[in-house]
Amino acid sequence: xxxxxxxxxxxxxxxxxxVLLVGGGNVGLEKLxxxxxxxxxxxxxxxxxxxxxxxxxxxxxxxxxxxxxxxWVEADLEAHDIVFAATDDPALHxxxxxxxxxxxxxxxxxxxxxxxxxxxxxxxxxxxxxxAVSTNGKSPTVGKRLRAVLEDTLPExxxxxxxxxxxxxxxxxxxxxxxxxxxxxxxxxxxxGKAYESPATKRWRRVATGSLLAAGALVLSRLVRRPE
Numbered sequence: 001x002x003x004x005x006x007x008x009x010x011x012x013x014x015x016x017x018x019v020l021l022v023g024g025g026n027v028g029l030e031k032l033x034x035x036x037x038x039x040x041x042x043x044x045x046x047x048x049x050x051x052x053x054x055x056x057x058x059x060x061x062x063x064x065x066x067x068x069x070x071x072w073v074e075a076d077l078e079a080h081d082i083v084f085a086a087t088d089d090p091a092l093h094x095x096x097x098x099x100x101x102x103x104x105x106x107x108x109x110x111x112x113x114x115x116x117x118x119x120x121x122x123x124x125x126x127x128x129x130x131x132a133v134s135t136n137g138k139s140p141t142v143g144k145r146l147r148a149v150l151e152d153t154l155p156e157x158x159x160x161x162x163x164x165x166x167x168x169x170x171x172x173x174x175x176x177x178x179x180x181x182x183x184x185x186x187x188x189x190x191x192x193g194k195a196y197e198s199p200a201t202k203r204w205r206r207v208a209t210g211s212l213l214a215a216g217a218l219v220l221s222r223l224v225r226r227p228e
Contacts, residue, residue, distance in 0.1 A: 127159025
C-alpha cells in the first residue's frame with residue numbers, strides 16, 4: 001500500500017476551548033488571524049515580549065483576546081486546553097511542547113511539523129460549507145494552491161443548497177435508511193446522476209408514461225388489424 005496521510009480529520013468547536021498563543025509577531029499574527037477567521041468567538045490568551053500593531057488592533061476590537069506583554073512562563077499553560085507556539089525561538093518551542101505534554105495539552109508549533117500534535121489546514125469556506133486541505137505538513141504551498149482552485153471551482157450557491165437540504169431533511173419521513181436514500185436522490189444531480197423527483201411527481205410521471213404506452217399500443221393494434 002502506498003504511503004498515505006495518517007492524520008485524523010476533525011473540526012473543533014474552538015470557541016468552547018481555552019486557547020493559548022505564544023508569540024505576538026508576524027507568525028503569531030498569522031496564527032491568530034487563522035483562529036479568528038474560522039472561529040471568531042474563540043477566547044485567546046496571547047503571551048509575547050512585544051506585539052505587532054495589528055495584534056493590538058485586533059485585541060481592541062475583540063474582548064475575547066487577552067494580551068500579556070512579557071515572556072512565556074510555564075504557569076501560562078494552566079487553565080488552557082490547547083496551545084499555539086508561534087515565536088522565532090525554536091528552543092523555547094521545545095520547552096513549551098515538553099511542558100504542555102506533561103499536562104496532556106495539544107500543541108501546534110509554527111514551521112516545525114515534527115513537534116506538532118495537529119496542523120492548521122488550508123480552508124475553503126462557502127457559507128456553512130467548509131473544506132479543509134491537508135498535505136500532512138509536507139507542503140503548505142500546495143495546500144494553499146489547492147484551496148485557491150477549490151475556491152474558484154465551488155459555486156457560491158452551495159450555501160443555498162445546504163440550507164434547502166436542511167429543510168428537506170426535516171420533512172422526510174420513514175426510517176434512517178429511507179431518509180438516506182431520499183437525500184442521496186436529492187443530491188444525485190450535483191454529481192451528474194439522476195435528479196430528485198418527489199413522490200407525487202414520480203407517481204404522475206408513471207401515470208403519464210403508462211397512458212402514453214397504452215395509447216400507443218391501441219393505435220398499433222388498430223394498424224395491425226386494419227384490412228388491406
